[in-house]
Amino acid sequence: MKKLLTFLVSTLFIIGCGNNDCTTKLSAIDSLITKNMYDSAYMAISDFDTTKIKDKNNKAYYNLLYTQLRFWKDADWTDSTGISKSIKHYSDTDDKEKLARAYYFYGRISGRCGNLKEAILMLKHAEHHSEETSDYLLKSRIQMTISCLNSDGGEIKSAFPYSRRAVEYAKISGDKEQLISTYNNLAFLFGRDGHTDSSLYYKKKYIPLLKYIPEEEQAIFLANLGTEYELWGTDKAMRYVLRSLKIKPLATTYRVLAAIYLEERDFTNAVKAWRQGLEICGDDMHTRINIMNDMREYKLGIGAAEEAAELADSILVLDNMLQRKWEADSVKEVQARFEADRNVEKAENGKTTAVITAVIMLMVTITIVSLYRYRKGKMKKTIYKQKELIEEQQEQLGENRKEAEAVAKKIKKLEKKETDMKTISENQKKRIKQLENENNRNIIKAEQNMADRISLGYRLYNKIKEDNGRTKEWRKTEKEAFIEYYTTINKDFTLPENYTANQSIYRILADMKFEEKEIVEKMALSSGALRTMKSRMSEQQ
Numbered sequence: 001m002k003k004l005l006t007f008l009v010s011t012l013f014i015i016g017c018g019n020n021d022c023t024t025k026l027s028a029i030d031s032l033i034t035k036n037m038y039d040s041a042y043m044a045i046s047d048f049d050t051t052k053i054k055d056k057n058n059k060a061y062y063n064l065l066y067t068q069l070r071f072w073k074d075a076d077w078t079d080s081t082g083i084s085k086s087i088k089h090y091s092d093t094d095d096k097e098k099l100a101r102a103y104y105f106y107g108r109i110s111g112r113c114g115n116l117k118e119a120i121l122m123l124k125h126a127e128h129h130s131e132e133t134s135d136y137l138l139k140s141r142i143q144m145t146i147s148c149l150n151s152d153g154g155e156i157k158s159a160f161p162y163s164r165r166a167v168e169y170a171k172i173s174g175d176k177e178q179l180i181s182t183y184n185n186l187a188f189l190f191g192r193d194g195h196t197d198s199s200l201y202y203k204k205k206y207i208p209l210l211k212y213i214p215e216e217e218q219a220i221f222l223a224n225l226g227t228e229y230e231l232w233g234t235d236k237a238m239r240y241v242l243r244s245l246k247i248k249p250l251a252t253t254y255r256v257l258a259a260i261y262l263e264e265r266d267f268t269n270a271v272k273a274w275r276q277g278l279e280i281c282g283d284d285m286h287t288r289i290n291i292m293n294d295m296r297e298y299k300l301g302i303g304a305a306e307e308a309a310e311l312a313d314s315i316l317v318l319d320n321m322l323q324r325k326w327e328a329d330s331v332k333e334v335q336a337r338f339e340a341d342r343n344v345e346k347a348e349n350g351k352t353t354a355v356i357t358a359v360i361m362l363m364v365t366i367t368i369v370s371l372y373r374y375r376k377g378k379m380k381k382t383i384y385k386q387k388e389l390i391e392e393q394q395e396q397l398g399e400n401r402k403e404a405e406a407v408a409k410k411i412k413k414l415e416k417k418e419t420d421m422k423t424i425s426e427n428q429k430k431r432i433k434q435l436e437n438e439n440n441r442n443i444i445k446a447e448q449n450m451a452d453r454i455s456l457g458y459r460l461y462n463k464i465k466e467d468n469g470r471t472k473e474w475r476k477t478e479k480e481a482f483i484e485y486y487t488t489i490n491k492d493f494t495l496p497e498n499y500t501a502n503q504s505i506y507r508i509l510a511d512m513k514f515e516e517k518e519i520v521e522k523m524a525l526s527s528g529a530l531r532t533m534k535s536r537m538s539e540q541q
Contacts, residue, residue, distance in 0.1 A: 022058045023058055025048070026065060033065070033069070038073075041065075041069055045062075063086045068105055071109065078109055078113050083109065086098070096132045101126075104141065107119045107121075108145065111145070120149050120150075123142060123146045127142050136169045136173040137178055140169035141178065143169060146162045147160075150162065163189055166185065176212035180210065184206055184221050200228060200231065216247060219244045219250060219253070220244070222247070226257070238260050241257050241260065242257075249280060254273045255273075258274045271298075277291050292311050299311060301488075303454060305451045308451055312451070456477075457484055461486060464512070465512070472523065483504050483505065483508065486511075505523065506523065
């Protein structure tokens, strides 16, 4: 069937290009796109003789299809000139489906350029115009792209409703490739929001659908399955990840690979995977921060406090940059402004309807008055009846005016309420931001304190090992740092909670294989003090 369709399209291009012929050819290319035959469609659009396109509608149609296919073919293509012309043309027609598609691809191009504000605005226009169409595949793609833009802009909570609608539209459309993409997006959002059970639920739902996806497009889906190594073991998870990297190396996939290596305690390859991920991160600050944070936690775990502190400083700088970018893009604000404009437009339409009704009623009244004057001397009874009718119409007109005034007051109240809600929302956002900043500062301070303690404990530990450390000279904080460091690097070593600092140090030195006379010397204990301490330790166990 696909070969037959390609043959028919090729045959059409041998025929001339009048207006009807051009429309037929463009529709045939659109059919190839609908059937996911992008290579054939791209060949056809590339062979199109644009000099023969005279009709404005065909020019707009060509620009729409060409933009769609170039966007698919070339990952670096960002020319929005043609699609802008399509939007301008379709805005003056009733073709809402093509207008929605045009806005959709304009939004995708803006997103590719890193302009999140413009991208979200174009996608909201696409969403608005797609409401009047029955193209559920397009609706699903629009909803999922808006969800992704919200996620990229740091608005995870706002991304969920769009993602769920994308799933429902994909189900109605029957397109398996789109359905697996929407499941994957929803799984990603739940995972990023900390709901691992829900994330796993949607990953399991798309596993049976992988067979419908071309192998060259499976990379991101396989990588996400690799994150569930605790569920199906590291061997199976590793197979998913290596298949994903073979198809397309992604920074996020290398992060998953590093996590699996850590689980297997293969630290050398874990570090190698992190470095490979950082090399291809590009401008993806969120992924770069995640990888560096994984490395920081690893460095802390092995006692490399100075390296961990350096990573923490770099993460803080990147996080501040990312926060400023999110604030500048203000994805949520753009969406709120668009919805507010839509509400105002609806309200204005309501006012216009009331005015038209009043004008019609006024015209009816004028007509009746004219008729009244025309028949004044001939039909007295009819005059009285017409007069009564005029009075009724005037009363009705008065009621319409009252109703219009009531609607206007209601709109005014709603506008005030919206303004109040916006003010409250802005205040809440500021407060949340303050709390987040305060929390981040506390976390950084706590991590720095912990890093300082680990570093101090590390130095004291080395002094003890090198036989030039004496615990008698240590302050309380130094004793605590030494104990904390030793118990951190020796996971199997435990101390009773009721031990004093000196008792704990005695146990640690014994665990380090020092002889009792060496321990007595390092702790500066008399034989009597040592016997007393050991006696109390045996009672406390």
